[in-house]
Amino acid sequence: MAFFRSIALSTFVAALFVTAVFAQSRTEGIGPANQYYPVHDFHDDFQVYDEATKAYVPYIVEQHADQTALSTYLDLESNRHYNLLISTKQDGYLFINASLKRKLRAGEWSVFSIDSLYRVYRQPEVFLTLYGAPGLNDKRLFIGYPKSATQKLVVLRDDNLSVRPRTFSVYNNFFGLGLLFLLASHAFLFSFYHRAFLRFYSLRDLLSLRAQEESFLINRPLSSTNVLFILNLSFVVAYLIVFVQSRNLDVFVSRRLLGAQNLGAVLGEFIVLSGLAFIVLMGKYIALEVLGGLYKLQSIINIHFFKVLQSSMLFFTTLTLLLVVIAYNTASMTWSESALLLPVLVFYLMRLAFLYIVIRSQEPIKNLYLFSYLCIVELIPLIIGLRFAL
Structure with missing residues (x-):
């Protein structure tokens, strides 16, 4: 009996020692x-x-022991506020989305902030590739959280449970509030400027080549009525830009211009974008006045500006509603720049051709003058915009 008791006691002590060793290694x-x-x-x-x-297949030691490039996906949205830690026993290279980003020194840890990666790539996940010595033992890749100097040591258990921040989007609340705001602004214009509202949002009136030059909307482009509708169009354009940004598609080359982290910042961006859109639309009328004087087209300038506003209101309002409906009904849909850019390009090219027909029917002018006029006021701004946007 004493012999069995000594064996049991030795086993118990050994188990405690192994547990303590593993617990210590986990807490380190x-x-x-x-x-x-x-x-x-x-x-x-x-x-x-x-x-x-x-195609990419899972790594199997027996089949891929000689592979020098190992890849994996990194979920950026679900791992915000964490860090990416990479270490290799021999010199290697790190590729992100098939682009070389850093040389990995042997035996050294490379630490990346996942928040920084998210701000740079604006994608839900990125594709990582570690290139170096063959085999899996050469490479170590972790998602980690920094220890606090004042924090008590926590023993990590073997159940692999971890506390992660809830995934959220700062844009969700804004889109609901923004839609209510746009609904209220359109309802205000419909109630107090009913005649003008029906005129601006009439597809039949837009396609009419013979505009009513004596109309109160055309004779006074900068009247209070027209300015209110221009301001409302600015709200729609700003809402559309914020929506595109929320789909992880960069509207501007510099990602610092749109990078809000809370609802208040998004509302601030919306106000700034609305102001910029309003200034651009008002500036376009001034440009039309200047070029119209050079090409002796003063009688067509107001009609030109009115047709531009009409077409823009119908197109951007319809596009915004369509995209919002698609977004709310297909949460897992992958958005691409080409899918959003194509309808915008088609719209501007069709509007350019339509404006040529409208002006040609109103004024006897040489085609060369008319083409150069439309290129300056319609086509060149589009080309410049595509150069610096998307």
């Missing part, structure tokens, strides 16, 4: 100076490119 953490808690280990997530199937 990972990364530089073990300053990070591991949130996720990509050891079992790596993929390799298979030439036979022309």
